[in-house]
Amino acid sequence: MPDELSTDGVRLQKVLAAAGVASRRVAEDMIAAGRVRVNGRVVTEPGSRVDPAADHVAVDGEAVQIDPTRRYVMLNKPTGIVSTLKDEHGRPDLTRWTSQFEERLFNVGRLDADTSGLLLLTNDGDVANVLAHPSFGVTKTYVARVAGKVLPKTLARLTDGLELEDGPIAADRARILPGGSSADATLVEVVLHSGRNRIVRRMFDEVGHPVQELVRRRFGPLALGDLKVGATRDLTSAELGAVLTLARRGPARPAR
The missing domain is CATH 3.30.2350.10 (Pseudouridine synthase)
Known part of the structure; x- marks a missing residue:
């Protein structure tokens, strides 16, 4: 990835506004104030362009998901459900929840059938791999x-x-x-x-x-709270920021 900013992609203030960070005008001020990083590098030019599917953006050190195709759902898994999308023994599985979403979601890690509680469903393979990897120590x-x-x-x-x-x-x-x-x-x-x-x-x-x-x-940074057994909800922006920040730890990607 080249060091200079790309002339392709979407304007940075536009993707920040679409991600719910702030209005475009406020996002421009945040960029000018040096509060926004793209792939680890501070960007101060509001006209800078990014690729929502490839670039990593953070505001005040907190990661922001700018790719609108990504979905993150919390499930309070009931007992009696196996943590898979297709069980070879025909036991009740997670498809009764994942089938409710347009995106093709899968579970991050597992809970055994006799255990209930917090399970994260997503279509973000990079986040899933990091959060579920034992060496990451979540x-x-x-x-x-x-x-x-x-x-x-x-x-x-x-x-x-x-x-x-x-x-x-x-x-x-x-x-x-x-x-x-x-x-x-x-x-x-x-x-x-x-x-x-x-x-x-x-x-x-x-x-x-x-x-x-x-x-x-x-x-990790997610808490089940008062989510009822068998219910789902999308992560809040604060929860998502915490998850992405955790998942993106490590060597910084080169800036565009």
Whole structure:
């Protein structure tokens, strides 16, 4: 990609306005003030042109999606649904939700059939690959109802590390939720960045507290909030900016 700005493409202030950042006039002021970067380089000329399908734009350090063909949807996945678009065993899958959108969406990562909660659906392969890649270390927050009364020393085992059949694992954080402890069951919040299969359930099995119910409440910068089970919604502009900023970390792309 050449260093000089392209004479092709769409004017920068126009794509910023279309992305909902600001009106064209305000976007021109933002560009002139040096608040906008294209592929990592500050651009101060409002007449600069960009390719919405290829260029990366950020305002005040926060990534902006300027490609209108990209879609990002949050789903509160119910239990009993497998995280695939076609299950070879005929089990209920994600197509009942993805078929509602014109874009061909796919899921970022997976939740096992017995786990509910936050799942991201998108048609942005670059974002999906980064967020789902284990080496990127995107954290996930789960709330688990587990059998029995969990003691502080058990939480310490979870965070100090356990040895499972596929290698060691440690939670980043683990805490008992206020009012979530009884003689029969305990509500525990666990934060970890591993994406290994059924990892939360296997960790609690290892410490003697089998999971009775499991919900993923957060995925990276995204929070499930009050989204009802089985419901979907598009990401807000703030959520999308946070996701794209996270996904675009790394070597800067050369400026056009």
